[in-house]
Amino acid sequence: MKFSYTLIQKLIPEIKSKKQVINALNDYAYEVEDLKGNSFDVKIPANRFSDSASHLGIAREISAILNLPFKYEFNFNVKGEKENDFLVNIKDKNLCPRYTALRFDNVLIEDSPSWLQKILTECGLRPINNIVDILNYVMLLTGEPMHAFDFDKLAGHKIIVRRAKQGESILTLDGEEVKLNENILVIADSQKPVAIAGIKGGAATGIDKTTKRILVEAANFEPSNIYKTYKAIGLPTDAALRFSHELSLNLPLLALKAAEKLILEIAKGKKCGFYDSLLNKKVNEQKVIKFDIEKFNHFIGINLEKSKAELFLKRLGFKKVKGDLWQTPPLRLDILEHEDVFEEVARLYGYNFILPQMPEVSLLETQLNDEISFKEKIRKILIGFGVSETFNYSFVSQKDLENNKINFKDVFELLNPISEEFKYLRPNLSINLTKAAFQNLKFFETVKLFELGNVFLKNQKEQEIKKLGIVIASKKENKFFELKGILDELFEKIGLEDFNFVEDGLNQLKIVSENNILGEISHLEKEFYLALAEINFSKLLTFVQTKFEFQPLPKFPLVWRDISFFVSRNFKIGDIIQAIYNTKLRFIENVELIDEYLNEHNNENQSLTLRIVLNPQDHTFTKEEVDQIINKIITILQTNFKIKIR
Amino acid sequence: MHLKEIENQAILEIQSSKNKEELNLIKIKYLGRNGILGEEAKKIPQLLPEERRNFGILFNQVKKTIEKFLSEKEASLQEQKIKSVLDLTKPGVKIFAGFEHPLAQAEEEIIKIFSALNFSVVEGPELEEEYYNFDALNIPQNHPAREMWDTFWIKKDKNQKKNLLLRTHTSPMQVRYMLSHYPPLRIIVPGRVFRYEAIDQSHSINFYQVEGLMVGKNVNLANFKFIIESFFKKFFRKKIEFRYRPSYFPFTEPSIEVDIKIENKWLEVMGAGMVSRHVFDAVHYNPDEVQGFAFGMGLDRLVMIKYSIPDIRLFYENDLRFLKQF
Numbered sequence: 025m026k027f028s029y030t031l032i033q034k035l036i037p038e039i040k041s042k043k044q045v046i047n048a049l050n051d052y053a054y055e056v057e058d059l060k061g062n063s064f065d066v067k068i069p070a071n072r073f074s075d076s077a078s079h080l081g082i083a084r085e086i087s088a089i090l091n092l093p094f095k096y097e098f099n100f101n102v103k104g105e106k107e108n109d110f111l112v113n114i115k116d117k118n119l120c121p122r123y124t125a126l127r128f129d130n131v132l133i134e135d136s137p138s139w140l141q142k143i144l145t146e147c148g149l150r151p152i153n154n155i156v157d158i159l160n161y162v163m164l165l166t167g168e169p170m171h172a173f174d175f176d177k178l179a180g181h182k183i184i185v186r187r188a189k190q191g192e193s194i195l196t197l198d199g200e201e202v203k204l205n206e207n208i209l210v211i212a213d214s215q216k217p218v219a220i221a222g223i224k225g226g227a228a229t230g231i232d233k234t235t236k237r238i239l240v241e242a243a244n245f246e247p248s249n250i251y252k253t254y255k256a257i258g259l260p261t262d263a264a265l266r267f268s269h270e271l272s273l274n275l276p277l278l279a280l281k282a283a284e285k286l287i288l289e290i291a292k293g294k295k296c297g298f299y300d301s302l303l304n305k306k307v308n309e310q311k312v313i314k315f316d317i318e319k320f321n322h323f324i325g326i327n328l329e330k331s332k333a334e335l336f337l338k339r340l341g342f343k344k345v346k347g348d349l350w351q352t353p354p355l356r357l358d359i360l361e362h363e364d365v366f367e368e369v370a371r372l373y374g375y376n377f378i379l380p381q382m383p384e385v386s387l388l389e390t391q392l393n394d395e396i397s398f399k400e401k402i403r404k405i406l407i408g409f410g411v412s413e414t415f416n417y418s419f420v421s422q423k424d425l426e427n428n429k430i431n432f433k434d435v436f437e438l439l440n441p442i443s444e445e446f447k448y449l450r451p452n453l454s455i456n457l458t459k460a461a462f463q464n465l466k467f468f469e470t471v472k473l474f475e476l477g478n479v480f481l482k483n484q485k486e487q488e489i490k491k492l493g494i495v496i497a498s499k500k501e502n503k504f505f506e507l508k509g510i511l512d513e514l515f516e517k518i519g520l521e522d523f524n525f526v527e528d529g530l531n532q533l534k535i536v537s538e539n540n541i542l543g544e545i546s547h548l549e550k551e552f553y554l555a556l557a558e559i560n561f562s563k564l565l566t567f568v569q570t571k572f573e574f575q576p577l578p579k580f581p582l583v584w585r586d587i588s589f590f591v592s593r594n595f596k597i598g599d600i601i602q603a604i605y606n607t608k609l610r611f612i613e614n615v616e617l618i619d620e621y622l623n624e625h626n627n628e629n630q631s632l633t634l635r636i637v638l639n640p641q642d643h644t645f646t647k648e649e650v651d652q653i654i655n656k657i658i659t660i661l662q663t664n665f666k667i668k669i670r
Numbered sequence: 671m672h673l674k675e676i677e678n679q680a681i682l683e684i685q686s687s688k689n690k691e692e693l694n695l696i697k698i699k700y701l702g703r704n705g706i707l708g709e710e711a712k713k714i715p716q717l718l719p720e721e722r723r724n725f726g727i728l729f730n731q732v733k734k735t736i737e738k739f740l741s742e743k744e745a746s747l748q749e750q751k752i753k754s755v756l757d758l759t760k761p762g763v764k765i766f767a768g769f770e771h772p773l774a775q776a777e778e779e780i781i782k783i784f785s786a787l788n789f790s791v792v793e794g795p796e797l798e799e800e801y802y803n804f805d806a807l808n809i810p811q812n813h814p815a816r817e818m819w820d821t822f823w824i825k826k827d828k829n830q831k832k833n834l835l836l837r838t839h840t841s842p843m844q845v846r847y848m849l850s851h852y853p854p855l856r857i858i859v860p861g862r863v864f865r866y867e868a869i870d871q872s873h874s875i876n877f878y879q880v881e882g883l884m885v886g887k888n889v890n891l892a893n894f895k896f897i898i899e900s901f902f903k904k905f906f907r908k909k910i911e912f913r914y915r916p917s918y919f920p921f922t923e924p925s926i927e928v929d930i931k932i933e934n935k936w937l938e939v940m941g942a943g944m945v946s947r948h949v950f951d952a953v954h955y956n957p958d959e960v961q962g963f964a965f966g967m968g969l970d971r972l973v974m975i976k977y978s979i980p981d982i983r984l985f986y987e988n989d990l991r992f993l994k995q996f
Contacts, residue, residue: 053916055927069918070815248812268814323944323961325892363947367916367924370891375914375926380899381892383884385854391790392781400778407768414988415771418796418836418862418876436797436834439823440866442875449797449824449836460988467991472768478796478862482827488797 027082028146029062031164035083038092045086052089052371063146073269075355078167084353088339088372098354099281100274100307108297110175110239115186119209120221120301122244123185124276127175127297128287129237131155137290149262155231155238158286167271167355168242168279169263171211171219175237177229180214183239185221192217195227196259208253209245222250222267223259238293240283242276272355273307311352312345315365323363324370325381336372337365395490398518398565399476402492405517409510411472411494416456418478419446424455436480436487449480453493454556461497465552470498476561490561492543497554504547507555511535511545519569525598535559537567580640582613585654588633589667597632600665604636604657611653613639631670673725676706677732684739690747693740700736707733769993773878773985776973777860780880783904787897789856789882794843796862797824800833802842807921808948815920820866822875836864840881841921844945844964847883848953853960854886860969871981878969883945885955885962891924891944894963898940902930906976917941921949922964937975940967 029042039045046064049056054076055067068077075081080096087094110127114120135141136157144151147164151157159170175181188204194217195201202220204210210217218229222245231238251268254260277300287293315337317330334344341353342365352359359365370378403413421444425435436449450456453475464471474494480487494510496503508525515523525533525545532546535557543559591600597617604615619633638645638653661667680700687693700706710729717725781791800811809815819838826833843859859881867873884897895914902910911931919925922943929936942965947957970982977996979985984992 050915055915055917070813070818071918071920247814248810251812251814265814322888323890325890361923361947363923363944370924371916375891375916376912378892378895378914380896381890382896383886383889383893385886385888387788388790388854388856390785390788391792392785393790393792396781396791396793403770403774407770410766410768412768412990412993413771413774414993415773415986416988417986418864437825439825441822442866442868446875463988464990471990473988474768480797488795 025066025068025077026059026146026148027064027066027079028143028164029064030146031079031143032083032086035079035096036087036092036094039086039090044090048086048089049082051376052374053085061146063148070269071358073167073266074272074275074357075167075353077266077269078163079165081167081355084341088336088341091339098278100277100354108299110178110181110183110297110299112183112299112301113185114301115184116209117301119187119246119249120185120243121246122273122276122307123183123299123301124242124280125183125297125299126240126280126284126295127237128240128291128293129296131236131238131287131291131293133231133233133235133291140290153231153233154291155235155287158283158290159240162279162283162286163262163266165282166275166279167266168275169222169266170279170283171225171241171263172231173218173225173229173239173241174231174235175239176235178213178218178239179216182214183241184212184214185243186210186212188217194218194220196220196224197227197230198224199227200259202257202259207249207256209249211241220253220257220259221245223254223257223264224261240280240287242279242283244271244273244276247271270357272309272357273302274309274355309357310354311360312349313352313359313362313365314348315350315362315369316348319362320366320369323366324373324378326373326378328369328373332373333369336369340368340372342368395562395565398568399561401518402514402561403476405514406474406494406510409472409513411474411496411510414457414460414473414475416450416453416460416475416477417446418450418480420448420450420455421445422447424448425451428452428455434482434484436482451481452479452558453477453491454495454558457493457495458497458554458556461495461554462552465497465499469500470496470503472496492557492559492561492564494557495554497552499552502547502549502553502555504545504555507547507557508533508545511557518564520564520567521569522567527596527598540567542567578639578641580642580644582637582639583645583650584635584637585650586618586633586635587654587658588619588631588670589661590629590631590670591661591665591667593628593630595665600632600661601634603660603664604634607657607660609653609656611638611640613637673710673728673732676700676710677735680706680736681739684736684743687743687747690744693743693747697740701733701740707736769990770996771985771993772973772977772979772996773969775996776969776976777878777880779905780860780901780969781858783901784858784882787856787900789858789884792843792847792857792859793861794837794840794846794859796837796864798835798837798842800835802845803835803837803839806845806949806952807841808946808952809920818919822864822866836876837861838865839863839966840879841964841966843881844883844921844949845953848885848949848955853955853962854889856882856884858882869983871983874970874982874986876986877982880967880969882965883962884964885945885960887960889962891926891963894926894942894944894965898928898942898965902939905972906930906932908932917943919943921946923947928965932975939972939975940965942966 032045033039046056046058057065059065083094112123114123133153136151136154140157140161141151144157144160149160155172159172163169187206188208188210190205192204193201209221211219211221219225245267247268247270250264254264284295317333321327337350343351345351425448430451435451438447441447457473457475461471461473476492479489479491496507523535523537526536528534531548532544534544535542542564545557547555601615614637616635618635621631683696687696714722821838822836824834840859840861840863847857862876863879864876869875899912913929915927917925917927919941923946925943927938928940928942930939945962945964950957970985
């Protein structure tokens, strides 16, 4: 929000420079940005619009921070006139808690004086005519947006505050036609809406050169309705932004008082009527809160003397009621509890002057979430294997889903996507990992990437799943078996003891542990070779054996035999190896594939060499014993797979 | 000693010699002027004339044999020497390790620093309910305070009651954690968060935050300064200055912005404050019995500062030429 240094100076004459103002506010109140000339920009927090979205409020802050005198009477008593030549009817008191208005006759519409124009310009507003400029000036001064109607254009000389009717519309002062509905609060005359309440005035009742009689409005509107309305109709006007925050019910009167003085002075008008929907009802928003210096010091961690704290409170406009009870300053709707008072004292003391203090607390048993330590372990292993870590976007496009044959019903769609490219939540890691690999193939022959990240699926037990994705892309060759080997070794290293790869279609294996599917590994060939694995990371963790028992070293030497044979390609190598384990011969330590060969001329058969490692366990094997076991295995393979020993 | 025995002994010694020096000594021992064979030759005058001839023949044979073995051994030693000299300046065999992502690296480092300060590490969901992301943190619906967080909303299904969104900060975990744990507690929550923003060099639609929360009977704002200053000093391992400014977050009171000065530049790095009683209310803690602080910082930003990385997009584009530098 833009502020005028000229006006601040007018309110606090003892101020030295704009720089002084900016530094004081930055260190003790709000974030401020310096602007050219006599302007500066203040980031007013959402809870401070009532008191600080105004030059009076900022001046009050500066005077408290710099301890400079600032005198302004926050007096909310406006005397009522009994006779009014206009009627006000508030139909929805929830959406309009207060409506006040002043009537003037014989105003002279002309350009406003240059001192006023200067301040408006410094705050980024365009001067229009004296009445509009005065009301804008009063808004800048007090924080209360106001509006003026040409009284003679108000049908029936009536103001009705009501919800719009379906089908009604209004032409705004900016010449824009806005369609209205029942959710929108309007100010209407006896025939039609003349303003969108708290947002924008209508053209039909606007002030022009011929205007003689005016009605000046200062009201309070329910903030969340204003917020919803300006969002819905897309009119974030200055007034709308202010009214969508909670503002003091006293502000309208403060503003009317200031406006009255200026209109009489500048536009030479004659006051001839006043209306207040809360006439003679005392609105007391100021709270009385206890300030306990011991509690304060305990909360902040300093040792401030009570007298100093009280000085800070007084400078901020708090009034001592009695003892430790303090009345909050006018317009300060944000101070509701003693912590709010603590904040006031602490920031005036200066956060930078609080000395860091080592906590004196008992130790706690810390938990490092299992998944986090497991994640670190997996990262280290994969990086050691030459796989690089990536972080991809959590979003995918419609095209991505179509290309990967993913059902749209299973995917979360964004209500407000930033672009077509990022329209859905990623249902897997592979889509974006593949893209990252493809990008990198421009610079490398082979690319190995992994990601640990969350994916999102609808209609599942869990809608958010932690996954591990690995991709190997190569321009030269199929890396499926390298990826499979990486998984074997990774599982071994993290202690996943019981797992199997189970065929799942032509190009994919399922990774299964104790009848649970942990993930998939697959390959495909496009413009390059691609091997992909995607594993449910949380599930994987639950199958990892944390209990681990030492195995005695073999007492007797391990022996091995290689058997080479021809076998039909109709049989799967995995099945053959599994069949050897399935013999349940207790001596079998390990079976490895050490050679495979495909005859160019005879594609039906393949030649395999398996190394069978035996552990004799309780004695040293004789040649005869080894032969006996190996022959048994060969017989089984001959029966089941029709192998021919080479 | 008989000549044949001398020959055998010499061959044995030659064969077992390990280098040129040893071989030289053997040569001198047997063939030198006062060597073993020389000594044998001195016996000739004492021999009978018919014995001299046979002795002479044998002597020459033995001498030749020893010479032959000596030269053979010499050659083989020479060959061995050539073989055993390596050019150690040759490049090593290339070993390929993968690259670590700088964000993961930094996250791990942050976890270590806070673990050493007795903080626990927990994670929370990225797909979050509106209640935890906003309402429970004292950010009501249709309140302009929500403008501080540009939110990605999930399209609702017909029968869906709760509003889902992508969490805009890690703060919802404050609520989730306190709902399931009793004080005292100290945790950090690292994780991915989302903002509806145009992507440019300092904005990304997803990025990382680390949330912190410490609650107990006596946890005060001065403690916050201690914890956070120790953290930043350890993380940046550089001389840094700190600046604290008033700020506003609906879920802390007071609210504070933390700036650090690194290499003569002030940088905004953290939002923080004392946990608001409204948050304690939402998790059923008694705000008059416990107090504490919470903070949140952007991981991407910290890593960008640490390594002078100019563009946040580099973290999510996964160019290996970028990643290999970490």
